[in-house]
Amino acid sequence: MGRYLFRLPDVGEGVAEAEIVVWHVKPGDVVKEDQSLVDVMTDKATVDMTAPVDGVVTAIHGEIGAMLSVGSVLVELAVEGQGNAEADIVVDAVPAAPAPSPEPGPAASDPLPPPAPSPPPSSPAKPAVFAARAEGDAPLASPATRARAFARGVALQFVPGTGPGGRITPDDLDAYLASDGAAAVGDVRYAARDGVNDTKIIGLRRKIAEKMQEAKRRIPHIAYVEEADVTELEKLRQDLNAHRKPDQPKLTLLPFFMQALVRALPDFPQINARYDDDAGVLHAYDGIHIGIATQTPGGLMVPVVRHAESRDIWGLAAEVARVTAAARDGTAARGDLSGSTITITSLGTLGGIATTPVINHPEVAIIGPNKIVERPVVDGSFVTVRKMMNLSSSFDHRIVDGYDAALFVQRLKRLIEHPALLFMD
Structure with a gap:
């Protein structure tokens, strides 16, 4: 039998380390080639590490939540033939997680466990439980x-x-x-409750925490909120859905906001950008790659609709459905989760009156549509009921001045309130 050391491979895109998220094997397991060994998370995505050969797991390295650098040993295998390591090589890695004991009790040669401490003296019995009054029977007291x-x-x-x-x-x-x-x-x-529940923050939740902390620490945010009348936009959306073809996806408001970004951003190139503050360089993009903040079972992820400028309203809706579904079910590729140049975040019907969204670093802007509410609106000499929405946004104040931020949002407002403009050349 030989010894095979499976090391954390270079997963590309400049990734130097990864976090152990889930172990799928333990020492003693027999594995086949391509069988899942462990899931690791980079700053890009969760990656399933599979066995390169058949063998028996002799050791695993690293607890869940541990960060390992590329090249570190993840799993040791006993394999047929020579393997890829000599038996006397000492592996410098995190100690292997112990295998579960096959026996319920200690072996005969093990020292006996210390005796259990004596129970504390019993506390005095409390008085009997009082009986509550009947419902509606008010208590009498001075x-x-x-x-x-x-x-x-x-x-x-x-x-x-x-x-x-x-x-x-x-x-x-x-x-x-x-x-x-x-x-x-x-x-x-x-009843008083004194319990404290401790949860180690690992995996995607830790990545989210790090990203949020980095964004708030490095980016001086400026928030801007404007209201928009989306009555006509809603009429158009409902009519298009009522007459869509069988192969066309159902339209939400999101593709219309994306189309508005496609129309507005060419006049504001400093907003469709990523700021490398370490190098002091602003990368302004011709292509519009829109991140869609998406709630998943593991937490917030931002899949990306690439080249939104090359898609019509139906194509945008289809691609949004594809990348958000992949994010939620864990099948998103690394390319689906990186490279956005501006992000939209929406809580749908939970959208509230206004939000102050956190910019997806290193982008310089984020747009947050809020929920639609019907409100009375003064229209000349009349009061009419309209569908109104607040449009929240945040900008990197190092790059985007308040005046430019306001101009940009006003442009979005005009496009949203007059949706025919979204389809005019």
Whole structure:
């Protein structure tokens, strides 16, 4: 039998290290070529590492959440033949995760475990649980007793009264407080909770945290919010959906906003850009590559619709559906998750009144449509109901002046409010 060392390969695009996200094997497992060994996450995507040969796993290196550099040993395998490593090579890597013990108890040669500590003396029994009043049966108490109960955070509904007619006396309140409320009459609404749940932030959530921290630390944000009347846009969207062909995707508002960006950005090249602040260089792009902030089971991801300028409204909708679905089910390629030049983020019906979206570094702008609400709007001498939406945005103030940011959003507003302009040359 030989020894095979499977090392973290160079996954390209300048990636120097990766994080261990999920182990699919453990020591002792028999694996076949191309079988999944471990998932690792780079700053680009999650990558499934598969076995290059058949063998038996003898050791795995690195706990979940550990960062390993390219070239580090991930898995050791016992293989037929010579393998790729001599038996006396010492691997400099994270210690292997221990294999689960096959026996439920200690071996005969193991030292006996220390005796369990004696249980603490039993605590005095608490008073019996009080009985709550029937629903709608208001508690009786003097103003002074009510004020004292309010100051102590006690709901008098659950305090038994021994006074005339069930009136709650000061002594009744003292007895209730001395009993810790007896778990609030079995009602957990008022039970104190002291638990602390610790969760290690790893994988995609850690990448999101790092990206957000980097963006807020490096980019001085300027926020701008404008309202837009989307009544006509909604009419157009609904009509197009009602008459679409069987092979055409259903249209949401998102492709229309993307089309508006395609129309507006050529006049604002400094906004369709990525800023390398280390080198002091702004890369302004002719192609428009729109990131779509997408909520996935693991957290926020930003798949990219490339060359939006080359697609019609149906093509934009189809590509949005493709890349967001791939992000959600974990099949997105690295190219689908990088290279955006501007990002749209939307919470749909949860969009709220306004947001202050965080720029997707190293981009310089992000657009955030909010939810649509019907509001009365003054139209000349009349008041009419219109579908209104607030359009939130953030810009890198090092690159985009407030005046230019306002001009850009006003251009988007005009295109959205007069959707025929989206299709005019």
